[in-house]
Amino acid sequence: MKNTLERRSYTFDVRATEGENGEKIITGRPIVYEAKTDLGYFDEVIARGALDGADLRDVRFLVNHDTSMIPLARSRRNNGNSTMKLSTDFDGMSMDFVKLDVENNSDARALYSAVQRGDITGMSFMFSIDAQEWLDLESEHPTRRITKIGKVVEVSAVTFPAYDSTEITARSKETLESARLELESAREQRAESVDTDNSLELAKAKYNYFFKNGG
Template sequence: MKEKRFFTTNTDISIRSVTDEQGNTTDYFSGYAIVFDRRSVEINDWNGTYYEIIKREAVESYLNSKKPKDIVLTFNHNLQEPLARYKSTREQNNLTLTVDERGLLISAPIGNTQLARDVKEMIQRGDVDGMSFIFTVDKDGATYDKKETEVVRTINSMSGIYDVSVVTFPAYQDSDIAIAKRSIESLEKETEKNYEPDLALEIDLLKAKSFS
């Protein structure tokens, strides 16, 4: 069974300017879409009630794997107007994904589109300060530590990351990282072989909007 969840990190998106040797300046979207080893707010879904932690190796192993990858940077998860994109089949990409000690850092040059300019303005004004992402977990990719008063779920292995997004409203805010409790069961009968992430993701996002 495939699992998707919206995660949000608060106050992690910013505008970064880089000037080259010729004096040309390029502005970039920059921020942490995923933060490692931070406990989430309480989640309630078909797995039960628990807190969740994402390990570095879960993200790093997936990004270093030979699995085909197609990850889109969006605004509020709108796949129709991507801000940038990383595809493992392309030689050049305008979305950079870097794993460091803190988490998954994304960086993308701000394109010459109205949406990109609008998002840049909203970030600079402080109207938008959150990031979010959508992922799936490998079979047996999570472990559970059951204690008397709580359960902690640790994500050790991911099967996919599909969307990193600048978001207006992180659904649940808690310090640096929070989780939107809008998980959706979907595509239970599909296998890894015939799974189409773009189409499935659009379906899930439409479902998520209907619950908000």
């Protein structure tokens, strides 16, 4: 999973504001901790603290994950040249500001207007997973907890947020299938562990029976 990039999107608070110098700014929250999402085969939760130590050195801001377009903003280690500032807190990742060049970029102007009007209310992000755990494997609908995000490469404002549904992109379907296979593997490992424990208990019971009854 470490080398695979996944996308998740959902409805959350995205706001269009003006800075002190009249700058057109968008703020929002691309990643939310402890929000359960149904991905069809299982629920998924990004655990609190999953972004600790994550690689946020170079993150682009796009619309609808359109990598063919010029990024509307970019965070480079949140340095002074960055047009987007990201931070992590108790609730996840916060997009403190995205400075949009509405004068020279028509896409930026259109996005600012759409967010201001409330026509776009979703955020999305592209990331890699470094660590995860499976819960409730004995149930028909277990939960995958993402405990460590490796890297965030891009955040987007999205027209159709889908984090809270089973609608996913074609690329996400591939990664979802990979996750399903991991789920089956985790279930098999758990079953083998249970069988081993049962065998040990059975052997112990036989030993106690023969010992008490003189062999």
